[in-house]
Amino acid sequence: MNLIQGYDPDTLREIVDPRECVTRLAEIEHQRSLPVLLERVWLLKVLDRLDEALELADETVRQARMAGTRKDLLRARVLHATVLQNRGANAAAAQELATCASEAEGQGWAGIAAFAHQHHGKNAYEVRDFEQARESFKRSLFLRRAAGADDSDLEKALRAIEAAERRSAMEADALV
Template sequence: MDLQAAEERLAELAELRSLSALAERTALLRLLGRLDEAFEVANEALRLTRFTGDRKDNVKARLRRAQVLQFQGKLVEAESEMSAVVEDAATHEWTRIEAFARQHRGKVHFDAGDLSSALIDFKAAVFLREKHGAPADLMEASLTSVLVVESLLAESMMETLPIAGRISLSR
């Protein structure tokens, strides 16, 4: 990431109060590691969506705020917010948003060491992304997440098997 370009873009967006500007500022601040500022801007965006009354914008703003919480290491809060987003998106059949939320909630579960829950979310993200014809890079990210977690779960199961269970029958 070009840090200077990101800082310059932040300066351009500093006085703008549109939802798209606040969303971009949140993302840039998060990527720059300025998490307290990112959380503040994410909350500002969330307040704005409450005034505009657009439910989809509100859900997206909550998801961005949850990502900041995840980066802050507040995994319980991030998981709770992302779960609410998943539920809202599923209820309204916003498949793209639900897929994105599932993928990111899976990352929260992964960060928390809950590999089984992460796998469920990553597989759901694959299904949802396939359903709406997501671009190849998003499909690849979800499929890679599934493979990584399945591999880690298999390793962990092998470590718990008795010696006799680890012997391969193939020669």
């Protein structure tokens, strides 16, 4: 089920229908599997219920550490970092995302590394470090291609690169 309707051009955050997200959250509220916990964290995050999202993200990381695979743990840590980002803890989010991206690349997990780099780019974009954002998005694109991602995932990465370049140019023009 894809609840993402698009991306905000100013923040690159997901645009969702809150009613659909609340409905989905109610459907899975009492399930405890790791994939469902990850989905619940994401739903709480996009609904801007960040205190609940952080608490559940912490629990999800613990569960992944105890009962999941290393890939599961990386996915949980990336999602946890995105909650930190949405809460305004951009430095902590950047650190965690960079660590996750590096670890995933070291293991040869291109898909997870691309996911971490994409979010690292979004975090940099949000704090107006458009050069770092562009570099992270470009790395995500490269890794997505290597992982055989479909065209829609490649398109998302390309649009993010373009957004970072456009914002960087706008800021440069404003300084002149």
